[in-house]
Amino acid sequence: MTDPIRLSKRLAEQLGCSRREAELYIEGGWVSVDGQIIEAPFFKVIDQRVELLPGATTTELPPVTLLFHKPSGQPTAADPASAQLQLAQASHWSGDDARLTPRERHFSRQTALLPLESDVSGLVVFSQQREVIRKLADPRDKLEQEYIVEVAGEPEEGGLALLAKGIGHRGRILPKAKASWQNETRLRIVLKAPQAGDLRQLCEAIGLQMLNCRRIRIGRLSMAKLPVGEWRFLGEHERF
Numbered sequence: 574m575t576d577p578i579r580l581s582k583r584l585a586e587q588l589g590c591s592r593r594e595a596e597l598y599i600e601g602g603w604v605s606v607d608g609q610i611i612e613a614p615f616f617k618v619i620d621q622r623v624e625l626l627p628g629a630t631t632t633e634l635p636p637v638t639l640l641f642h643k644p645s646g647q648p649t650a651a652d653p654a655s656a657q658l659q660l661a662q663a664s665h666w667s668g669d670d671a672r673l674t675p676r677e678r679h680f681s682r683q684t685a686l687l688p689l690e691s692d693v694s695g696l697v698v699f700s701q702q703r704e705v706i707r708k709l710a711d712p713r714d715k716l717e718q719e720y721i722v723e724v725a726g727e728p729e730e731g732g733l734a735l736l737a738k739g740i741g742h743r744g745r746i747l748p749k750a751k752a753s754w755q756n757e758t759r760l761r762i763v764l765k766a767p768q769a770g771d772l773r774q775l776c777e778a779i780g781l782q783m784l785n786c787r788r789i790r791i792g793r794l795s796m797a798k799l800p801v802g803e804w805r806f807l808g809e810h811e812r813f
Contacts (some may be wrong), residue, residue, distance in 0.1 A: 580606065581614035583623055594631045600678045603629035612677040631810045636701035638807035641695045642799045645785060649688035656683040656699050661737040664756075664803045671806035679806075681793040686710060687718070687791060690769050695720070695788030696796040700807075709791075710813055716813060719790035722760045732779030742778035744803060750775055 584595040584604060596614040598604050604611055607621045639660060643649060650656035657680040665675050673679075683699040686709040701705050708714055729735070736750045748771060750764040760781075762772065776783040789796045792813035799805055 577617035577619050582614040597631040638700040638702050638705045639804050641697045641804040642801050644801050645694040648691045653682050664805040666805045669805035694785045716792035720762045721787050722786045723784040726781045729779040740778045742774050
């Protein structure tokens with residue numbers, strides 16, 4: 574019996590091309606094994622039928638940034654392997670107008686940026702693009718983040734004005750926050766570079782209890798209509 578070999582090696586031998594060209598064909602979704610599209614160059618084959626689809630090109634997939642509406646109760650993936658699994662298990666939003674076909678390569682080597690706590694839902698950014706990673710990870714470039722916070726309790730009189738000045742709570746000064754009421758139980762809070770627990774403590778500092786929290790904007794980029802548990806590509810002309 575023939576020993577299994579990597580699909581990229583088999584394809585390179587079959588086509589008489591380089592191993593790198595074979596990998597690009599595979600990652601681009603141009604190669605089938607017994608009629609099934611395989612996008613992993615390391616996939617092992619023996620005597621299966623390997624075919625290159627019509628129109629195949631060796632164009633390398635460019636790095637992408639993905640926007641994910643994280644559900645509450647789910648931690649933000651902390652490492653590339655976890656990010657790949659989290660995104661692969663999520664659904665690609667049918668309303669995405671980026672006109673890109675999702676490929677496995679789009680999920681690999683993704684960096685989670687501005688992660689959310691497990692009990693906070695909303696917009697999370699995963700990126701392979703160096704310029705996006707630099708901008709969102711740079712401690713000097715603190716983008717505004719906007720949250721919708723469901724609260725209970727009676728707020729301290731003038732409490733929202735205190736949040737804008739920077740209020741002390743539990744022995745530390747919390748970040749300045751612009752807050753306004755959306756309705757009787759819902760606050761809109763805008764601040765920069767919040768740390769874990771800051772939103773909850775901001776509410777506690779003025780006599781409120783945070784029931785749930787959702788991030789809806791990072792910088793100029795709004796989550797808009799992206800459904801919970803789904804992701805989309807960052808558009809070519811979108812900027813943070």
